[in-house]
Every structure is written in structure tokens, then in C-alpha cells.
Amino acid sequence: MIIGRSEAEADMRKILLINYKAYKESFDRGIEIARAASKISKETGVEVIVAPPFTMIKDTKGIVKTIAQGVDEVDPGAFTAHITWYEVKESGAAGTLLNHSEKRYTYSKGGEIAYDALKQAVDRCKAAGLETYVCVQNIEEARRVAEMEPTAVAYEPPELIGGNISVTSAHPDIVRGFADMIKKSSRSVPLIGAGVKTAEDAMKSVELGAEGVLVASGIILAADFEDAIRRLASAMSDHERTLLS
Numbered sequence: 001m002i003i004g005r006s007e008a009e010a011d012m013r014k015i016l017l018i019n020y021k022a023y024k025e026s027f028d029r030g031i032e033i034a035r036a037a038s039k040i041s042k043e044t045g046v047e048v049i050v051a052p053p054f055t056m057i058k059d060t061k062g063i064v065k066t067i068a069q070g071v072d073e074v075d076p077g078a079f080t081a082h083i084t085w086y087e088v089k090e091s092g093a094a095g096t097l098l099n100h101s102e103k104r105y106t107y108s109k110g111g112e113i114a115y116d117a118l119k120q121a122v123d124r125c126k127a128a129g130l131e132t133y134v135c136v137q138n139i140e141e142a143r144r145v146a147e148m149e150p151t152a153v154a155y156e157p158p159e160l161i162g163g164n165i166s167v168t169s170a171h172p173d174i175v176r177g178f179a180d181m182i183k184k185s186s187r188s189v190p191l192i193g194a195g196v197k198t199a200e201d202a203m204k205s206v207e208l209g210a211e212g213v214l215v216a217s218g219i220i221l222a223a224d225f226e227d228a229i230r231r232l233a234s235a236m237s238d239h240e241r242t243l244l245s
């Protein structure tokens, strides 16, 4: 069955999701990055979201929409060093990334996704009112994850993460096919990421059908992070204005 999204949902704001990862710079200037994100979100109309380290969620949540970088699939209990949906919810985050390539839900190291555990995590987050942004490495994973109906599915080919070649230049056909498939088969939002650095990369992502981008090094490691956020967000909102004119 084709579920498909309503026109109103399709008309939603574009998303710029800034993943702080565990960069030293994230701890050193994460609050300033969140302030810049909030300012530019208001300027451009693009929904800028930050995913800081867990210990910083309480500091950024009052500044700009904040999500966690991941949760384990377990409920609160005797699970030392696990992160639960409950902790994330209590910290004030609006949701969480899940299954990022640097923290995959797998049965074994480098193995295939543990779909049952991932679905448990998605369902537990949803039940708690948390948004879920689930990362995938390819179309097959995207198809399986879309069936879980998370808030967003984010396609990020691992070999391009942290580099200077954007997924939109390396795999435009896959990006287009991915966005198309997600929109036709689910209510999830298609996002893309990996190597996104320039305004052209961001604009291309929207042209190819994505509803937004995930960016880490292009912002966190930039000499002028505010300028980097503004260039990426403006490119996505300029593209929308061109379409409407």
C-alpha cells in the first residue's frame, strides 16, 4: 500500500540537522553553535536542529531544537552505561538520532542492522513522544527502516562521511531514488548527509528531492561556523523561494 504524505506535510520546512558528534570543538563552542543555529533558523525559515553530546542537551535545549545522538533499545533499569529513551526525554530533547554509521544497531561488529532492536528503540521513542531520525547506509536499509515509520530516514553512505565529496555529487541518482521511495512509501521525511559542505551541496540535495541535510564537519570544524550554517540554510530556503516564484 502506498501511504504517501499529505500536501501539508510535503510543504514542511526544510531541515538542517547539525550532528556535533564527539568533536572537541563541539564541547568548546557547542553553545555558540546552538545560538547561531537558532538565529539562522529564524532568519531563513529552515528548521535547524542540533544533536549535541548527551551532557550538553540540557544546555542547548532552551536555545534551539535539540535531539540526542542515539539511544539504546532498553527501558530504564539495570543497564550500566546505556542511554535510554527515558533519559533523553527527561533531559528535554525533542528526539534522537538512531543507527548512525558511527553507532550502528548491529548483531555483530560490521554486520547487518539488528532490525528488531532498532524497531524497539523507534517504538519506545515514539511512545514517549520523541522524534526519531534513523540513519541508513543504502536503499535496502532505507526500505526496511521506512516500514518503522520514524520521523525521518537519513541516507548517509559511510565512505563519504567526514570527507569533502558530497553525497549529492557522488550519488545523485541514489539520492533521488531514495527520496522518491521514502516519499511514496512512508510518512517519514527523507534526509541525506555525508560530505555536505557547500551551499551548492545543500541546494542540490533539495533539487534531488531530499527534505534536508545532516551536517557535521562542515559546521563543527569550520573556522566560521555561523557563516557555514547560514550558507547551508540559505541555500535550502532560496531554493524554496525560487520554486514558489
Ligand code: G3P
Residues within 6 Å of the ligand: 019, 100, 156, 160, 161, 162, 163, 193, 194, 195, 196, 214, 215, 216, 217, 218
Ligand atoms: O550525521 C552527519 C554526519 O555523519 C555527516 O558527517 O562530517 O560528512 O558532515 P560529515
